[in-house]
Amino acid sequence: MEKKIAVEMRGVTKRFGSVIANENVCLDVRRGEILSVLGENGSGKTTLMNMLSGIYFPDEGQIFIEDRPVTIRSPRDAFELGIGMIHQHFKLVDVFTAAENIALGLPGPMRLSLNEVRRKIMDLANKYGFEIDVNQKVYDMSVSQKQTVEILKVLYRGAKILILDEPTAVLTPQETERLFRILRNMREDGKAIVIITHKLAEVLALSDRVSVLRKGHSVGTVQTAGATVQSLTELMVGKRVTLDIERPDPVRPERRLDVKDLTCVNAEGITTLDHAAFTARSGEILGIAGVAGSGQKELLEAIAGLQPTTEGSVTFYPKQGDPVDTTHMNAGAIDKLGIRLAFVPEDRLGMGLVGSMDITENMMLRTYREGHSFLTDKRGPRKLAERIVQQLEVVTSGVSSPVRRMSGGNVQKVLVGREIASAPSVLMVAYPVRGLDINSSYTIYHLLNEQKVKGSAVICVGEDLDVLLALCDRIMVLCAGKVTGIVDARTATKEEIGLLMTHTEGVIEEGEAG
Amino acid sequence: MNTAREPLFHIVKRDGVPFPKALAIRAAAVLLSLVACAGVIFALTGMNPLEVYSAYLSGAVGTNRRLWMTIRDSATLLLIALAITPAFKMRFWNIGAEGQVLVGGLATAAVMIYGGGAMPTWLLFTLMATCSMLAGMVWGLIPAAFKARYNTNETLFTLMLNYVGMQLVTFSIVFWENPAGSNTVGVIHQATEYGWFPDLFGQKYGLNVLIVLSITVLMFVYLRYSKHGYEIAVVGESENTARYAGINVSKIILRTMALSGALCGLTGFIIVSGCSHTISTSTAGGRGFTAIIVSWLSKFNPFTMILVSFFLVFMEKGAIQIASQFNLNENASDVLTGIILFFILGCEFFINYEVSLRRHGRKEIKGWARS
Structure with a gap:
């Protein structure tokens, strides 16, 4: 019945x-x-x-x-x-x-x-x-x-x-x-x-x-x-899609970023990041897994110079030249040193973009200081905006409509497009496909892989373990602000990572971590 | 439960309104407000609303002199509105324009009194303009510095500084009293007109208008096309985004408030040197607050501010006329201004949202009845 x-x-x-x-x-x-x-x-x-x-x-x-x-x-x-x-x-x-x-x-x-x-x-x-x-x-x-x-x-x-x-x-x-x-x-x-x-x-x-x-x-x-x-x-x-994420093997990985004992304490005195240490290499995607609020945000923001740190160090290794220590520097100072660090934050419209501005003006966010003129130059940014709209198939009523009016997927394409336009040596992305449809998600995965092949060190904070396991080369797991393990994504299982996500004591090292 | 009951009306956000439609909505709002005002006038006083309206016109622009007074005061109000706009665009709630104008005026009066006749005219004017701007700048920088350093609340801080400014003026009047015992400064250099704005194009207030209109254009360019303007917009939208872009937020707050204060100070110079030729605690006359309305009503567009400030001054001047002509007190005209503003502001709701009333009789839906 x-x-x-x-x-x-x-x-x-x-x-x-x-x-x-x-x-x-x-x-x-x-x-x-x-x-x-x-x-x-x-x-x-x-x-x-x-x-x-x-x-x-x-x-x-x-x-x-x-x-x-x-x-x-x-x-x-x-x-x-x-x-x-x-x-x-x-x-x-x-x-x-x-x-x-x-x-x-x-x-x-x-x-x-x-x-x-x-x-x-x-x-x-x-x-x-x-x-x-x-x-x-x-x-x-x-x-x-x-x-x-x-x-x-x-x-x-x-x-x-x-x-x-x-x-x-x-x-x-x-x-x-x-x-x-x-x-x-x-x-x-x-x-x-x-x-x-x-x-x-x-x-x-x-x-x-x-x-x-x-x-x-x-x-x-x-x-x-x-x-x-x-x-x-x-x-x-509504149409056939391929669901495989490609994972090219890293080519000649080189050290790009070294984080040692990085510690953050928030305004309430709670330690949000606890002696985190890892190395990011070129030609490699390093995934970061963890329950929401385990210190992912603090880690990326501390590296980007947006979060004060109490302990530890951050060092960049440019392709040519000497390593640069950027500990305690703010975003502006890091930018002035010519370090090509791109960052796609979790809060796209509250940090990465200005919601009331159009795509062109949002392109200017990273480059508006260039040149000696008192006035801004909009020609370059407009060209970049048009290129991103065309290449990433951004759906918008024009490069001059506010980004706030666009859908989540299109907002993310604009943000990622801008960040990779500078050919970054380190690219950090936080929850890059949150709120995105399948097609847009695959576009983003593809862009990350493209950067990896071009030799960027990609750091990707994610929430879907299936995706992290398919996309990344190594996965670092955070729990309550601590790094509880760094595993090889080609061999690790979901259960293993799940355990590390709730694991609070000791560090499990596996593969060739560090 | 009854099936056909539905909320009385739905409110739906619009995606964007074509310009002619928005214009039509605004025009309708103005018309409706005039009708509502007419109703109120008739109901309260029994007078012919049309006569009252024509008195408004006559009071504000009826004679050449009245027209120029309206233009002069609009220019002053406009300049203050322009001055505070960068701060408000940065979401820095500067309600201290009143005090910044006052100390600017005070500095001008001081230079005028002590320097008038003692130095060449060009030097006197340069000195008056510079000192007024410096005074306003300091008055703007004090709250900005505390905001940037300790994140204090700028609203209270700027408000309180208004009263400090007033006390400074009261204090100075003691030294500059003229005639003695009047407790006012009187008109400074009435006979010699040292430090008074000269006529321009044969108009007494021509120079005021020229200065203010030039600043209007400059401010438009500054906000829309300069790197500074871009930074102000980013900081105003989100401090997080600003820091992300490597913008030094404290620096922008200080720089913008320095500019905002300096322009307020400059307004004080124009009032003292170009209009009243005296200084008193009412030199700013509440225009520092009215300017906030002008700035927001214009959505921070300098050119719209010209219209808005003219409208507000027009209403004020007309009010004085109806007060004397019909023996109404000035509060009556505040009521009318209030009604008109209510309609103009209220129509923004209809520009942003669409209201659809309950439909009578619901459409039948296919397959409604289920077996």
């Missing part, structure tokens, strides 16, 4: 100005089922789910809950209908405990019995297999624990339909496995679960059915059992 339908969306359309986020989308989720909503960034997955959770209101179409037409005008309406959404960015009060956060905002008698709340939370946790300490304050929690609180929060409110927006983006492989076990337990209990994702491996491992969105349209729903990575990718992208 077919399972009962929990939610159905029929002919749903949502527009933002002239942009169509969803058009005539149909989707249904049954009880006791995990449905993946798959699509590239900007394909309208989150918008669609936000209409279920009451954040947006559809322009057209109808939503049914258990075959009853309903109108969801606010998150409160959604709650009353048993729909709970776990957003990508957690919405918890840091100074409250897990139990307090879960009880927050619930209707009830004047006197709140936290003991009662705790007991109910523990019942739920035991039922589905959560590990939680209800008295732990949120600021003491890891990302995965915070996520647990968020999920329990919606369960506590009696949600029968759970929507999770990219739940694994912030988790280690081990934590992801644990989450999946819990989700499967919920499925057995008859909950309807929707997960939004663009990671194909997870879709195949977890869900019963997959609904694929492409440019705001539903392009089909398939049974997971009969699907493969290749078939899903084609549905998602």
